[in-house]
Each structure stands twice: as C-alpha cells, then as structure tokens.
Amino acid sequence: MNTNVIELHIWQLVAAYVFILILLAIVKIRGIKREKEILISSVRMTLQLILTGYILMYLFENESWLLTLLVLLVMEIFAINNIYRRVNVRISNQLKKIIALSMVTGTVTCLLYFIIIVIGLRPWFSPRYFIPISGMLIGNSMTGISLGVSRLVNDINNQKHLVESSLMLGATPKIASKEIVDNAFDSAILPTINSMVGMGIVFLPGMMTGQILSGVSPVTAIEYQIAIMLGILGSVALTVILFLQLGYKTFFNKKSQLVFESTESKQ
Amino acid sequence: MFRFQNVTYKDIINIKSLTIPSKKIVCITGESGGGKTTLLKLLNKMISPDSGEIFYLDEPLEELDAISLRRKVIMLPQNPAIYNGTVKDNLLIGLKFSEKAMESDDKLFISLQSARLNKKLDDSVDNLSGGEKQRLALARVLLLNPDVFLLDEPSASLDEETEKIIIENLVAQCKQNAKSIIMVTHSNKIATTYSDLIIRIDKGKVVNEEAMI
Numbered sequence: 001m002n003t004n005v006i007e008l009h010i011w012q013l014v015a016a017y018v019f020i021l022i023l024l025a026i027v028k029i030r031g032i033k034r035e036k037e038i039l040i041s042s043v044r045m046t047l048q049l050i051l052t053g054y055i056l057m058y059l060f061e062n063e064s065w066l067l068t069l070l071v072l073l074v075m076e077i078f079a080i081n082n083i084y085r086r087v088n089v090r091i092s093n094q095l096k097k098i099i100a101l102s103m104v105t106g107t108v109t110c111l112l113y114f115i116i117i118v119i120g121l122r123p124w125f126s127p128r129y130f131i132p133i134s135g136m137l138i139g140n141s142m143t144g145i146s147l148g149v150s151r152l153v154n155d156i157n158n159q160k161h162l163v164e165s166s167l168m169l170g171a172t173p174k175i176a177s178k179e180i181v182d183n184a185f186d187s188a189i190l191p192t193i194n195s196m197v198g199m200g201i202v203f204l205p206g207m208m209t210g211q212i213l214s215g216v217s218p219v220t221a222i223e224y225q226i227a228i229m230l231g232i233l234g235s236v237a238l239t240v241i242l243f244l245q246l247g248y249k250t251f252f253n254k255k256s257q258l259v260f261e262s263t264e265s266k267q
Numbered sequence: 268m269f270r271f272q273n274v275t276y277k278d279i280i281n282i283k284s285l286t287i288p289s290k291k292i293v294c295i296t297g298e299s300g301g302g303k304t305t306l307l308k309l310l311n312k313m314i315s316p317d318s319g320e321i322f323y324l325d326e327p328l329e330e331l332d333a334i335s336l337r338r339k340v341i342m343l344p345q346n347p348a349i350y351n352g353t354v355k356d357n358l359l360i361g362l363k364f365s366e367k368a369m370e371s372d373d374k375l376f377i378s379l380q381s382a383r384l385n386k387k388l389d390d391s392v393d394n395l396s397g398g399e400k401q402r403l404a405l406a407r408v409l410l411l412n413p414d415v416f417l418l419d420e421p422s423a424s425l426d427e428e429t430e431k432i433i434i435e436n437l438v439a440q441c442k443q444n445a446k447s448i449i450m451v452t453h454s455n456k457i458a459t460t461y462s463d464l465i466i467r468i469d470k471g472k473v474v475n476e477e478a479m480i
Contacts, residue, residue, distance in 0.1 A: 165348030168313065169411070170338035170365030255312055256333040 005215045017042070056131065065125040072111075072134050076104055079142040086146045089153040098246045099145060106239030107138050114231040136207065136228055137235040140192060144236035145243050148188035152244060155180040156251050164258055173252040181244045188240040192233050199229065268415070268447060269310055274319035279305045280471040282319075287449060287466075289324075289415075292438055294458035295451045297468040303451040304345065306468060307417045310449065311340045338365045342417035345451075347404030349395070354379070354403060355388040361407040370410060381440065382406035383433055398424040405433070409440075416441065418450040422457070430454075434461060 020042050027034045059067055080100045084091070091099075111134050115121045121129050156163065159180060166176035199205055200222070204212075207228060211221040253259050268289035271282045279302045287293055295303050308314045309321060312333040321328045323336065350360050358375045362368070375388055384402040386395075395403065401424045408416065421437075422430035438461045441448050452458055458465050459479065467475040 161346070162348045162350075164313065165344060166364055168311065168337060168342045168344060169361045169407070170334060170341065172334055175364055255315060256337075257313060257315070 005213075056127070059127040059131065063123070063125070063127060065123070068125040068127050068130050071127070071131055072108075075134060075138050076107070079103060079138045083142055083146050083149065087149045087153070089150055089157070091149065091153065092250060094250045095149070095153075095247055098243060098250065099149065102239050102243035102246065103138070103141060103145060106242050107134070107141050107235050110231055110235035110238055111137055113234075114227075118227055118231065132207070133228065133231070137232060140232045141235045141239040144188045144192065144240045147191070148184045148240045148243055149247070151184040151187045152180065152247055155183060156248075160258060167256060167258065173249065173256050177248045177251070181248050184244055185240055189233075189237055192236045196229055196233070199225075205229070268324060269449075270322040270325075272320045272322075274309070274316045274321055276305060276309060276314065276316050276471075278471070280309065280316070282306075282471070282473055285466070285473050285476075288464065289447050290445045291447060291463040292441065292461050293447070293449045293464045293466065294462040295449065295466050295468060296453070296455065296458050297474075299453070301468050302471040303468050304419050305471075307342055307419055307449065307451060310415075310417055311337050311342045313337075313342065338367075338411075339413055340415040340417060341408055341411055341413040343404055343408045343419060343421055345419040345423060347401065347407075349392050349400045349403065352392065353388065354384075354386050354390045354392060357392055357403055358388075358407050358410055361411050365411055367411065375410065378406040378410040379403075381409050381436055383429055383436075396424075398426075398429070401425065402433070405437075409437075412444075413446070415447045415449065418448060420451055420453065422452075422454075430457070 020038065023038055024035060026032075027038065059071065080103050083099055083103070084096060114133060114137070115124055115130060119129065124130070156177065163176045163180070167173070205225055208218075208221045208225040211224065212218055251259060269285075269287040271285040273284075274280060274282045295306060297303055305314070309316060310323075312328055312331070315329070323331060323340070328336070350357055355372075355375060358378065359369060362370060372388055379386060379388075382402040382405040384399060384406055386399070386403075392400070392403070401421070405421055416437075422434060425433065434457055438448065440446075450457075462479050465475075465477045465479065466473060467477075
C-alpha cells in the first residue's frame with residue numbers, strides 16, 4: 001500500500017496557503033484586527049514544522065538513545081512552561097514544582113509502559129516511534145494538567161469559606177478539599193473522554209489520518225490509534241491525579257490551616 | 268482552660284494576658300472590627316499567633332495537633348457553610364468530618380429541636396432562610412458534643428424570641444453536661460443575662476473583664 005503516497009510538490013504546498021489569504025480577506029473586510037496574529041502564526045507554523053522535519057530526519061538517520069532522551073527532555077520542558085503560561089491563575093513556586101514533577105513522572109511512566117509492553121519497540125529508543133508517541137502523551141497530559149490546575153486553584157479560591165468551615169468541623173485538609181480535588185480531576189479528564197466518544201465518527205484522529213495518508217492499512221492505523229488513545233487516557237489520568245494529590249496540600253500548612261498566598265487570580 | 272501570654276496577631280490582636288476558665292459561659296463583646304472573631308479563630312488553631320503563646324489546659328497550642336484540637340474545641344462561624352443536599356446530610360457531615368460514629372435519626376431530630384429548627388431530616392437545604400441555616404449549623408455542632416463551643420454571633424440572624432429560647436437552651440445543656448461556651452455577641456442583654464464572664468475587646472486588646480455573679 002505504501003506505493004500510493006502522493007508526494008506534494010512545492011507549488012502544491014504553496015497553493016494551500018490560499019486558505020490563509022481567504023482568512024486574511026475575511027478579517028480585513030470585517031475590520032477584525034487579527035491580520036498580524038494570522039500572519040505570525042502561519043509563518044511560525046511553517047518554520048517550526050520545516051525545522052522539526054529536518055530535525056526528525058536527522059534523528060531517524062542517527063538513532064541514539066541519548067538524542068531520543070534529549071528530545072523527550074526538550075518536549076517536557078516546553079510542555080511544563082506552556083502549562084505555567086496557560087493557566088489563568090497565579091501559581092506558587094511550590095505548585096510549579098509539583099506540576100513539573102507530575103508531568104515528568106506521569107508521562108514517562110506511561111510512555112515506558114507503552115513503548116516496552118504495548119508495542120514492544122526494539123530498540124526501545126527508536127525515534128520514529130518514541131518521539132511521536134511521547135509527543136502525543138505529553139501534549140494531552142499538558143492540556144489535562146492545565147485544566148486541573150485552573151480548576152483546583154479557582155475552586156479553592158472561590159470556596160475558601162466552605163473549606164474553612166469543614167476544617168472548623170474537624171475535617172482533615174484531605175477531607176475538606178476532597179470535593180474540589182474530585183471536580184478538578186473530572187474536568188481535567190473529561191475532554192479526553194469526550195474525544196474518545198466522537199472518535200472515528202465525528203472526526204478522524206490526526207495520527208490515524210496521517211498513517212492512512214502515508215499508505216498504511218486503515219486496520220493497522222486504527223490499532224495504533226486505539227492503543228495510543230488508551231495510552232493518552234492513562235497518561236492524562238496519572239499526571240492529573242499525581243498533580244492533584246500533591247497540589248492540594250500546598251494550600252494548607254503543617255497546622256492544617258488554609259494558606260491564601262497561592263490562590264489569587266492572575267491580573 | 269485557655270491562657271494567653273503576650274499574644275499578637277498581625278495588627279488585629281495584642282493581648283498581654285488573658286485567662287478563660289473552663290466549664291463556664293464566657294461572652295466576648297466589643298465593637299465590630301475589634302478582633303473578636305480573630306480571637307475565636309486563635310483558640311481552635313484556625314490561625315496561629317505571630318508572637319506569644321496560647322495554652323489549652325496548660326498545654327501550648329503550638330504543640331497540639333490542630334485536627335484533634337478542633338474536634339474538641341469546635342467553632343461555629345458567623346456565616347456557617349451549608350453543604351448541598353438535605354438537612355440530614357448537613358447534620359451527618361459534621362460527624363463524618365470529625366470521624367465520629369453516625370447517629371440515629373432520633374438523635375439527629377433531637378439536635379434539630381435543640382436548635383429550634385422545625386424541619387424534616389429529608390428536607391432540602393435549598394429553601395432554608397438565613398436564620399434556618401444558622402440553626403441547622405448550630406444543630407450540627409450540638410451533635411458533635413465538643414468540650415468547648417466557640418460561637419461567633421450564633422443568633423445574629425434570629426429574632427429576639429428565638430434567640431432567647433436557643434441561647435437559654437444551649438446554656439442549660441452546657442451547664443448540665445459541664446461544657447464550656449465562648450461566645451462572641453453584639454448583644455449586651457445576652458452577655459449580661461447568661462455569662463459567667465464577659466470579656467470586652469477593643470482594637471485587639473482586652474479592655475475589661477467582668478465576672479458575673
């Protein structure tokens with residue numbers, strides 16, 4: 001099946017930019033001031049993908065565990081920084097450390113299980129598999145934790161009164177914040193669960209589409225897609241629960257008192 | 268029972284020396300913003316002093332476990348939280364939080380009567396008025412049977428007659444069971460009628476202690 005791949009010529013790729021021109025025309029006519037952002041994002045996407053293409057080509061031709069782990073490290077750092085920027089609340093340094101720890105521990109644990117047990121990759125660091133799979137696990141976990149952080153901090157901020165009343169009735173910090181932690185977990189994993197429901201009917205996931213376009217049998221493509229989706233769910237759940245289990249504690253001190261420093265909204 | 272030694276908290280509390288006796292009805296009065304609620308919160312370790320020491324039964328609060336202390340010295344805040352669900356859920360949640368054995372419906376009903384709340388156990392809390400919520404929270408605290416009740420304006424949302432009945436009942440129960448009440452109140456009438464000791468706080472300082480005979 002691999003012989004059917006249509007190689008895109010440069011002019012064909014250029015032709016696709018016509019969609020950007022259409023968008024620019026729409027915002028120009030309607031007077032929506034977004035031209036700059038559209039241009040910057042198009043240029044950034046193009047340059048970033050070209051660069052990634054060349055880097056991946058280099059990595060695939062020079063397979064090495066060291067290089068693969070280096071890429072994993074860069075992805076983790078990028079994802080963690082992205083979480084810090086994306087959450088709409090101010091977060092304490094202690095909470096930032098917990099976000100980083102949960103991201104690394106959760107994604108790496110799931111990644112190793114997936115690579116070694118589920119697909120039995122040999123060698124384990126083969127970048128053609130290792131890098132895209134880690135990208136998907138890290139990217140989705142990043143979104144999950146971002147949602148979890150925002151929900152946890154906002155809820156503790158808005159429900160200080162309830163948490164404090166529970167402490168006054170003799171609740172431990174764990175019991176006093178249980179409902180908030182559970183709700184944060186739920187809202188963090190819900191998008192992943194919802195995307196599983198629509199998968200294959202409402203939309204075809206990117207990885208599967210990519211494999212099919214590059215000539216892989218749809219049956220093989222869906223096998224990978226099912227496996228990766230389960231891996232993503234596991235990784236999101238593990239990173240978010242790790243974050244929440246450690247994160248709620250930063251809102252209490254050793255005397256089981258609610259501390260307020262880290263619970264203000266970002267201005 | 269409680270002893271203060273040079274206790275300061277931010278610029279809200281500055282108490283050189285204060286002793287609150289046990290098994291008594293103690294009222295704390297004073298202008299609003301004078302530090303009365305902060306004083307209560309210091310007693311059950313919801314906050315800790317910046318300097319000085321507070322002792323409970325001759326043990327420094329700093330050395331006592333906050334959770335165990337709060338299960339013996341329970342605070343009813345001025346605007347207590349009401350949790351989603353029924354009247355019964357709200358009564359049981361206190362027992363659950365403090366890891367005590369669940370009580371029978373009869374016992375729950377008696378606590379409602381003590382707080383003069385005429386509601387069924389399976390009534391929803393959604394339609395309760397401010398005063399009814401305050402009485403439900405009081406019933407929840409009564410059910411926990413602590414050694415010390417810290418009550419912050421427990422009758423603020425009640426009419427005078429209900430206030431009188433509830434406080435009278437509460438005081439009688441505490442005297443009978445040798446419990447202590449430390450109650451913040453704006454009502455001089457309540458303070459003078461029921462207290463064994465009135466402590467007047469102004470700008471974080473104890474300005475007057477008056478034993479009632």
